[in-house]
Amino acid sequence: MQREPRILDHPGLHPLWESLERERRQQQWFAIALMIAGLLGAIGGVVAGNILFPFVGAVVATLSLFWLYRILSEQPIAVLRRWLREEPERFAWVYTTHTERMPFGFKTQSQGTLYLVEPDGKTHSYSLEPKDLKLVGKTLNRVLPHAEFGYTEERDLRYRGEVTRVKGRGEGDLFF
Known part of the structure; x- marks a missing residue:
């Protein structure tokens, strides 16, 4: 059942949309911080001559980059709006x-x-x-x-x- 799209722009739903956007932004910042920490760990391991730190740092940086890509590609507000409008x-x-x-x-x-x-x-x-x-x-x-x-x-x-x-x-x- 298709819902009129104007109801989803009602001011009563703005706190919900803001909450979803705030959570997404927090995840983005955490992923970026984790990626930077992984890169710094990798660089620090190379400088210190430790073989384990560069490997672990590179894995952490790569996984956080993948996580950041997923966060940026997913649009939770659009998905919830579509569910409320169309389903x-x-x-x-x-x-x-x-x-x-x-x-x-x-x-x-x-x-x-x-x-x-x-x-x-x-x-x-x-x-x-x-x-x-x-x-x-x-x-x-x-x-x-x-x-x-x-x-x-x-x-x-x-x-x-x-x-x-x-x-x-x-x-x-x-x-x-």
């Missing part, structure tokens, strides 16, 4: 989680995650800012009207075959 029935269940890390009672980190689950149980997860979870979830509700929204143990058992238990939280506290 919205691909996703049967959508839910979010909000995780806060509080060592010694001090809030140090807050993270939101959006899960898109296919009927066969394959899960796609996307990291979002906690403040954007509700907005993206409501917008996806318009994009995927046939999908089930929100977490329940029954849906978890049906789609994934297992129940993920979260201690100390009620069902309504975790998910929109």
Whole structure:
């Protein structure tokens, strides 16, 4: 079922697109840093006269170059946009989680995650800012009207075959 392409440009989905682009950029920088470290290790091994460092450095640099090529050739935003536009029935269940890390009672980190689950149980997860979870979830509700929204143990058992238990939280506290 072809979806109107304008709905995918809705401001409610911009945090999702930004999250995908931010993750892709982080992978690119890490691959470049790993490639540079491998090259420096190889050069340092040659200068030091060690036979193992140049080999290991060259392997690390080559593998990180291959990884960088894969990152640059894959377009996760385009793939997700195509799935949402052309195959919205691909996703049967959508839910979010909000995780806060509080060592010694001090809030140090807050993270939101959006899960898109296919009927066969394959899960796609996307990291979002906690403040954007509700907005993206409501917008996806318009994009995927046939999908089930929100977490329940029954849906978890049906789609994934297992129940993920979260201690100390009620069902309504975790998910929109």
